[in-house]
Amino acid sequence: xxxxxxxxxxxxxxxxxxxxxxxxxxDAKVMGGGQxxxxxxxxxxxxxxxxxxxxxxxxxxxxxxxxxxxxxGAMTTYADVLASALVRQHAGVLTDAITEVADPQxxxxxxxxxxxxxxxxxxxxxAPALALDTEFVITGPGGDRTVAAADFFVDLFETAVGEGxxxxxxxxxxxxGWGSRYEKFVRVAHQWSIVAVAATVxxxxxxxxxxxxxxxxxxxxxxxxxxxxxxxxxxxxxxxAVREACAAAADGTNPPSDLNGDADYRKHLxxxxxxxxxxxxxxx
Ligand SMILES: Cc1cc2nc3c(=O)[nH]c(=O)nc-3n(C[C@H](O)[C@H](O)[C@H](O)COP(=O)(O)OP(=O)(O)OC[C@H]3O[C@@H](n4cnc5c(N)ncnc54)[C@H](O)[C@@H]3O)c2cc1C
Numbered sequence: 001x002x003x004x005x006x007x008x009x010x011x012x013x014x015x016x017x018x019x020x021x022x023x024x025x026x027d028a029k030v031m032g033g034g035q036x037x038x039x040x041x042x043x044x045x046x047x048x049x050x051x052x053x054x055x056x057x058x059x060x061x062x063x064x065x066x067x068x069x070x071x072x073g074a075m076t077t078y079a080d081v082l083a084s085a086l087v088r089q090h091a092g093v094l095t096d097a098i099t100e101v102a103d104p105q106x107x108x109x110x111x112x113x114x115x116x117x118x119x120x121x122x123x124x125x126x127a128p129a130l131a132l133d134t135e136f137v138i139t140g141p142g143g144d145r146t147v148a149a150a151d152f153f154v155d156l157f158e159t160a161v162g163e164g165x166x167x168x169x170x171x172x173x174x175x176x177g178w179g180s181r182y183e184k185f186v187r188v189a190h191q192w193s194i195v196a197v198a199a200t201v202x203x204x205x206x207x208x209x210x211x212x213x214x215x216x217x218x219x220x221x222x223x224x225x226x227x228x229x230x231x232x233x234x235x236x237x238x239x240x241a242v243r244e245a246c247a248a249a250a251d252g253t254n255p256p257s258d259l260n261g262d263a264d265y266r267k268h269l270x271x272x273x274x275x276x277x278x279x280x281x282x283x284x
Pocket of ligand 1: 029032037039054074111113124166191
């Protein structure tokens with residue numbers, strides 16, 4: 001299908017994009033890589049009068065080392081994150097998850113910021129972002145504000161980014177020396193996650209010292225498996241010890257039921273994938 005007619009703007013600075021957004025109000029939609037937005041427009045599920053394309057704003061691209069944090073501009077593509085040694089070294093679980101996103105074409109156009117603001121609960125970057133305690137920098141007419149990962153994902157397709165605001169970057173605290181694994185369960189290649197688990201673990205002398213676990217598609221937003229994180233601390237990184245701690249992986253979740261599996265099946269999957277992800281992250 002062909003999208004409804006719209007005006008197209010391509011500002012070259014965040015300031016200009018914000019002015020354009022303020023002027024257009026409800027009638028505008030910003031575009032990152034267009035990989036979720038364009039299908040929506042083509043299906044006429046949305047028909048904004050103005051598209052504000054962020055693709056020419058250089059200040060929104062790139063990956064920087066800022067001491068304790070790795071900073072990723074919102075318009076940085078998946079492909080650029082995958083190619084980054086800095087991200088691989090300090091936030092490996094994000095690299096692991098992006099390896100599993102769609103196909104190379106989508107990874108070359110789609111952006112990390114667009115994916116996070118789109119906030120599809122089956123999307124693959126939300127859970128690692130949550131597990132890594134990412135900070136989200138949101139910019140509006142009044143300047144920047146920083147939102148913690150726990151407050152960013154509000155509901156299905158809804159985040160803390162308000163009308164007239166942009167996600168401009170994410171700041172990831174370095175998890176240097178932590179092991180990582182993203183376990184994604186799908187029936188066919190390139191499918192969206194039926195369930196997936198992002199695990200990053202710090203092991204000291206064979207014992208799990210710290211663990212962070214994010215769950216994909218186990219509710220209306222990405223979720224943290226905090227009960228498992230706590231249960232893992234101080235345990236040996238062995239199959240039996242990890243299996244016992246991961247039994248609580250689905251606690252507090254509310255997964256969907258659909259043609260790929262019902263909620264109970266997804267809860268079972270979550271415990272299995274969490275065990276696999278933690279063992280792999282711990283080098284077991
Ligand atoms: C066939 C197909 C398969 C896919 N498979 C997967 C998969 O397996 N796993 C997965 O995780 N994803 C998958 N995706 C989705 C893909 O990851 C998209 O790229 C991503 O969801 C959106 O990123 P984008 O940059 O293209 O954003 P866009 O599509 O441009 O925008 C998405 C939404 O975010 C808003 N937005 C974008 N950038 C900003 C910003 N900086 N500030 C404020 N608002 C913003 C837009 O207004 C829009 O509402 C798939 C997509 C397709 C088409």
